[in-house]
Amino acid sequence: MPAPRTAAAAPDTPAAESPAAGTGRMPAAQALQTYTVIGLLLDVEPTELLIAGVLPGPLTDDFTALSTREEGLTRWAEEFDAPSADAAAAQAYEYCRQI
Secondary structure (H helix, E strand, O other), rough: OOOOOOOOOOOOHHHHHHHHHHOOOOOOHOOOOOEEEEEEEEEEOOEEEEEEEEEEOOOOOOOOOOOOOEEEEOEEEEEEEOOHHHHHHHHHHHHHOOO
């Protein structure tokens, strides 16, 4: 009985999906997607982000911050390309720490 074929050994598998192909591209399972992270920045410490949610898609053009204001907080939204919503949130935290 022949050994099972792996994705790297299958002749019909595109090189971009094979991590062993050495293309430097991510496998399809790790494809990047744009996420919009929405949250609040603390006015006393603007590098501190409180995330309210992460939505799939580029939505910052559709996002409108309300004219009312939360005491000590600034509303915030930004887009990040990431393999998951959790990864986008992690990128948002890092981005705000570097401001």
